[in-house]
Amino acid sequence: MTIRIGLTGSIGMGKSTIAAMFRRLGVPVFDSDAEVHALQGPGGALVGAIERLFPGTTGPNGVDRAALGRAVLGDRAALRRLERLIHPAVRRRRALFLRRHAARPMVVLDIPLLFERTGWRQVDSILVVSAPAWMQRRRVLARPGMTGGRLARIRALQVRDSVKRARADAVIDTARPKSASFAIIRRMVTCMRGG
Known part of the structure; x- marks a missing residue:
């Protein structure tokens, strides 16, 4: 195990x-932050959904982290909406990682x-x-x-x-x-x- x-x-x-x-x-090592960056980076799986939730926070390089930070920091409701999008995606990636390394000690x-x-x-x-x-x-x-x-x-x-x-x-x-x-x-x- x-x-x-x-x-x-x-x-x-x-x-x-x-x-x-x-x-x-x-x-x-499964790096949750790196996974979030990949999901939000150029061509990332969540870029479109984030733009729909927070218009103007994405561009050709994916999510503009500074703009997204301004949109959610200090606004708990906005932060919860973002987390409801990101956390399930990261959990799916973590499950894949665990399956891939199931034989490791x-x-x-x-x-x-x-x-x-x-x-x-x-x-x-x-x-x-x-x-x-x-x-x-x-x-x-x-x-x-x-x-x-x-x-x-x-x-x-x-x-x-x-x-x-x-x-x-x-x-x-x-x-x-x-x-x-x-x-x-x-x-x-x-x-x-x-x-």
């Missing part, structure tokens, strides 16, 4: 870095909103990636187009880091050197593989 590790963490905590470490060790499901939705019910173990709030803020504000106000709106939609940490089976503190995080991940993978 394949062990499903749910990988999560709030924005700017270093989840992508940890996911890359699992890949480096040969563990298949473990997989990682990188799900940013694991606790905010019901993703935690579909995994065997939860790994939370965390860092101090000041570090999270510094990382996120270094991203192009990010502002303090936008970060505050995103954080308001996410379960608090302290709650995620309390519900986790394991926590990776990404304030530590990457080599320390990699050593922890390597031990975890070795243990789960029975090595």
Whole structure:
């Protein structure tokens, strides 16, 4: 039976870095964000439906993420309409991924909103990636187009880091050197593989 590790963490905590470490060790990773990008990118399966829901948010390169963000951030009803479109599509892709890797000893499901939705019910173990709030803020504000106000709106939609940490089976503190995080991940993978 394949062990499903749910990988999560709030924005700017270093989840992508940890996911890359699992890949480096040969563990298949389902990246929910990457799937959303593919569904919304040029020729993506959801581009037409998103344009119908939020006119003017798409173009030749697919969904204009900044325009879509302006249309839904701070508007819970609009965000729910978007989620009702995106989440089922991502779940279908995740099911395909799990079938494709059914013979593997473990997989990682990188799900940013694991606790905010019901993703935690579909995994065997939860790994939370965390860092101090000041570090999270510094990382996120270094991203192009990010502002303090936008970060505050995103954080308001996410379960608090302290709650995620309390519900986790394991926590990776990404304030530590990457080599320390990699050593922890390597031990975890070795243990789960029975090595």
